[in-house]
Amino acid sequence: MKAAVWYGKKDVRVEERELKPLKETEVKVRVAWAGICGSDLHEYEEGPVFVPVEKEDPLTGDTTPLTFGHEFAGVVEEVGAKVTTYKPGDRVAVNPTLTFGNKSEDLDPYDGFAFIGLNTDGGFTSFTNVPEKNVYHLPEPLTLQDGALVEPTAVAVQAIKEGGLVFGDTVAVFGAGPIGLLTIIAAKAAGASKIIALDLSETRLQKAKEVGATHIINSGETDPVKAITDIVPEGVDVSFEVAGVAPTFEQSIQATKPRGTMVIVSIFARPIEWNPFQLTGKGVKITSSIAYTPTSFQQTIDLMASGQIQPQSVITDEIQLDDIIEKGFEALSKDKSQAKILVELSGEK
Numbered sequence: 001m002k003a004a005v006w007y008g009k010k011d012v013r014v015e016e017r018e019l020k021p022l023k024e025t026e027v028k029v030r031v032a033w034a035g036i037c038g039s040d041l042h043e044y045e046e047g048p049v050f051v052p053v054e055k056e057d058p059l060t061g062d063t064t065p066l067t068f069g070h071e072f073a074g075v076v077e078e079v080g081a082k083v084t085t086y087k088p089g090d091r092v093a094v095n096p097t098l099t100f101g102n103k104s105e106d107l108d109p110y111d112g113f114a115f116i117g118l119n120t121d122g123g124f125t126s127f128t129n130v131p132e133k134n135v136y137h138l139p140e141p142l143t144l145q146d147g148a149l150v151e152p153t154a155v156a157v158q159a160i161k162e163g164g165l166v167f168g169d170t171v172a173v174f175g176a177g178p179i180g181l182l183t184i185i186a187a188k189a190a191g192a193s194k195i196i197a198l199d200l201s202e203t204r205l206q207k208a209k210e211v212g213a214t215h216i217i218n219s220g221e222t223d224p225v226k227a228i229t230d231i232v233p234e235g236v237d238v239s240f241e242v243a244g245v246a247p248t249f250e251q252s253i254q255a256t257k258p259r260g261t262m263v264i265v266s267i268f269a270r271p272i273e274w275n276p277f278q279l280t281g282k283g284v285k286i287t288s289s290i291a292y293t294p295t296s297f298q299q300t301i302d303l304m305a306s307g308q309i310q311p312q313s314v315i316t317d318e319i320q321l322d323d324i325i326e327k328g329f330e331a332l333s334k335d336k337s338q339a340k341i342l343v344e345l346s347g348e349k
Contacts, residue, residue: 003067004324004343008110009047012329014212014322017067019127026129027086028078028283029094031345032144034123035071036328037152038179039267043068044329048267050118058096059112060120069124070096070117073138073147075348083132091138093147095154095297096122096128113291124321126345136298146304146312148342153263153311154300156182158292160190163263164240166189170236172228173213174252175243176204178340179265179312181211183240189309196231198224198248201336211313214295219251228255240265244273256284258277264288314340320343 003017037147042049052063075088086087086092096116114124116130130285138147156179165171171192176199187195188211195210196215205216217227229235235257241249244266252262262284279286292300316339319327324343332338 001126002321003121003283004069005065006047006068007065008042008053010044011046012068012325014324016126018122019024020121022129024076024080024165025297026075026080027083027092027130027132027135028129029072029074029092029135030077030122030127030346031072031074031125033148034343034345035068035073035148035152036324036332036341036343037312038177039070039287040068041047041129041329041332042267042269048349049269050115051117054236057114057119059100064120067121067123067125067128068117069122069343070115070129071151072117072123073144073150074123075144076135078129080132086135086137086155087105091144091147091149092135093138093301094123095134095136095294096151097134097291098131123345124324124343141173142212142301145342145349149294149306149311149314149340150300151177152340153304153309154292154297155179155289157264157303158184158296158307159183159240159289160186161296162287162289163240164190165190165263167236168193169238170194170196170233172196172233172236172239172255173208174198174224174239174241174254175249175266176201176208177242178314179340180240180242181208182311183265184208185211185243185311185314189303189314193209194236196228196236198251203337204339205208207339214265216264219248224251225254226234232257232297234258235260235341237261238263242266244268249274253278253282253284253286259283259285260287261287270324274287279288281328298340307347315342317341318344326338
């Protein structure tokens, strides 16, 4: 079967791959749609970040080359002998988080984590095998295309929860890429009264306004911190760093009110220099979010099914697997009008 396989930085190949034998606790999924994530783009442009290259991943036992893709949904094709919850024909979304399972919540990423599609074979292919506990029923009225949006939306839902956002809070989102846009959507659903989006791209800022930002600021044209405090004089209640660079890290703290909260959502591909003394005068609390808990993943499905969160507007293109390099990774690198690009596999709805 055809798959998009990561070999190295700027080296993803669409080639034939054999599916591994199905384990008795696994579900074979016929992939319908898969999204290209910012983490995938990091691996393509700057990797390795997560992908194991020099030695086997301690959790999965795998190493590169690996089939890419961790935002995907599809239909159950076959189940292992010990699988009890799913049957062929079930429509499912996949939680790609793998953990050692030593925490009370079995897939809590802070137990130590890996990802299907980054640390082991993933969803940019026709079929893939995943553990039963990583599969979630996809209810009506959600489509399989919607199912491919569950994973990135769950990242945003978890970030909102980590920030302790309450009804009426003010919010700043630094970075209006796909996860930034989804964070705006989730913040609006959670009851934020002001949502300030910041980015260098005017195109992305207009998209942020479309999905729910009440204010937009081009950080390249004005002092972003001053612009925020012109809107919210004491600073915002919660800020979200979704750009992954040193300037926005510091600006996120500066723009947050005393004893407010800053949430790191982005993946920093390289270390930054930062003086913690910046916190001393403000008492801003810094927290971070990686992926989501199983509870948040299920809640995201429920919120999408009820219509309380509607992430579909972040989709900007649908492409074929053969075009994943030029129309996928390269397009996301060069074209700031692109947000979430979905790869069509079976194409089932």
